[in-house]
Amino acid sequence: MSDVTAGPVPQLARPNFRTIALIIASAMFMEQLDATVLATALPTMAHSFDVSPAHMSIALTSYLLSLAVLIPASGKVADRFGARTVFTCAIIVFVLGSVLCAQAPTLPFLVGARLLQGAGGAMMMPVGRLVLLRTVEKKDMVSAMSWLLVPALIGPILGPPVGGLIVTYLDWRWIFYINVPISVLGIVLTQIFIPNMREHKREPFDLMGFVLSGISLSFLLFGFEMTSRGALEEAPLAFALIVLGIASGAAYVVHARRPRDFAPILDLSLMRVRTFRISVIAGSLSRITQGAQPFLLPLMMQIGFGMSAAESGLLTLATAGGSMLMKAAAKPVLRRFGFRTTLVWNGVLSSLLYAACATFRPDWPQWAIFLVLMVCGFSMSLQFTAYNTVAYDDIPPTRTSSANSFYTTFQQLMLSFGICAGAMALTASRLVSGHLHPALGDFSVAFIVVTAISLLAAPVCAKLPANAGDAMSGRRNKQRRAAEVAI
Template structure:
């Protein structure tokens, strides 16, 4: 169990989980607002840098790459130096990266600044969530996740219309400046309310594993990102990066399986925990689709429909509105149907809603598009609330830090792959159909491609025990005697 620096923290001295969740959510708000505004502004930024809009996917991927590489170390660093210290430094680094993004004169400079932003983001949300996991009982975890995500969902709600307003009436660089006041508020609240929780026992840091996993994740992501551009000249480098990524990943697996006195940076033994493994695998499939949607949708509306950034932003924020509406319904739904049933059928339902985006056309009434995206956001948010909660059902307190780092790493990795998958599908459709520029048909094919991936999550969810997460949801049924293995 994590303790404050001065010694054990009495249970009554723990911070109220709602207060802690809202503070952590301020960091998530800043991160999500930045991401959704940027997705809306990509076409305008592409014109500013004189590159193709499809090439701007690297501005999203580079940030998520930095997250995927550094998140594995977040738990170990927080255990050693204290949650409050690491969380505060992470916010400061994110703010510095935001300033450098605003000053970027070229796309390569923007990518470098986004990597720095990602370094801050890699510590902000995982460390904050770790604090929440260590200060709340399992029976309150669904509600705690809801409190954590509600303020953070304001970011996606405000992001598209604010992004559209900024790129239409101001300069896109203001996208990054607005992070500064939010970050300053987060720093102040962190110092007041979040304890500097540390582990009493300090394990050696797995530097070899950190390097191997970092090389593997970085090479795989950049290899897939370059492949998604469809450039023949970049194909040899992309293939080389993919090969290096696979080889270094295989070496890491061998390294992680060796007996040692301390846990590896990514503890593969966690995959033996049934609920954790299923949530990770099924959630990864769903997140590929979720990662592709905010990349494809604004591009389709602005390039395919001819909408302005403001118009597309006002429509796409319907997804975040649906997510917000879901938070009040999550606990009753999970209590009534349980995690297993909810995840099985909602996987199919949410995938079909994303597939409906392939049918969008300029002559569709705006209210109809808004309605589809509203329900889509509701359904997918329910899915991820369930995944993010049930994955910790059978994790003992001593392994919470390792599980949080492992799960969050793959969460961000799959969102990055989603962007790459969407860009790759869009480029592939253009090449197959012989289109010089992306058409509505190409966008439809891309949406159907990524939707097919998320459909695979449903049979994986069927392997969950019938009573999975019952201690969190309060669900009981005729199969409650069955125990998870």
């Protein structure tokens, strides 16, 4: 298929949006599954490398470092070399890193392989979404996002049971080998169905912005991750990293606001678009809670309930079942109630469902826990389908690439911070209670803390225009929105 520009795709050249969404979602599923499976296997890998389990956290943070540094550049790279080319190369780099991880004889070798794997993941996720935004008609966007999000949400849920089964019955190296067949299939389907869209207008690359944003995001991620461990001896270094991250972020803001003939690596002017700004802010608050749940829930079931990793993982599959049910319901719900009403009230509902996890106890019937988690998965998936769709409602086609890079960067940052927020709340409750190890009450406190964060998103969503996203959901307007959408 020949290269095409970034404008609308002619109808005859447009593949079925479900096909495109599922190809991209499969890559995202592989990436999300890999991260959560690895977390389950870290103790076994530590024994293999003859290091303490605490030292294995670098295998997770090295991957996050690649994401933090490279995601902001994803849109520019796709515009220059073509979305299909970059997406294919990203899968190749990811699977090459996976094979090297599986062959790693030492921890330093594994860290280097994880950096390479993260470089592929940093391009795979945002460029995949960019392909979807540029190839799917606006009226099909809600359905396409529903198909896209389900595998991406299922990945973290499947991770614990899959990881438990692999380390129990196979060698931990199979955690990385399972990426190979998925990658090969993804590469073949990408070459067949994905158009190689690119911008023919060449702009200079914002090297200074790339360096400043990379330093800021990586320092903040490492700083928050160290803070979440609750180790007093690491507190000065964690504090220094957070301060340096904030300082370099402030330097980036000054740099980005300077007049220039090309767009900065993260275009802050996009925040002037109301629907985009609200989706970024409210979505960031909600994603902190979403990032914390897959971390807190398996730990509570294993430490507090005494379940095995496989048992707790199988129970949390209820969340994946709810996500699957949402796929068919998202567009009818948004067509009936609109984006603003759905995001406000479903946001409150999903937060209360998160809070319900704080009341789980070992004597609860498993069917009751399963039911709550299934409804939670449905509500959570609906919320993020709406966020990820309405964000681009008023973004012109020429700025889609910049908006996607900006949005994906904050999405990844907030999900990572969600894990840190959950860990910090759990550690703080344990220290205040004087417990040597987390107790059930400490998990309840952590769930309530992260729930309070997501509740703050509802009043932000209430500021959306009443008919925001109507063209995407097919909802009929009583009157058309004013042409001016930026304030």
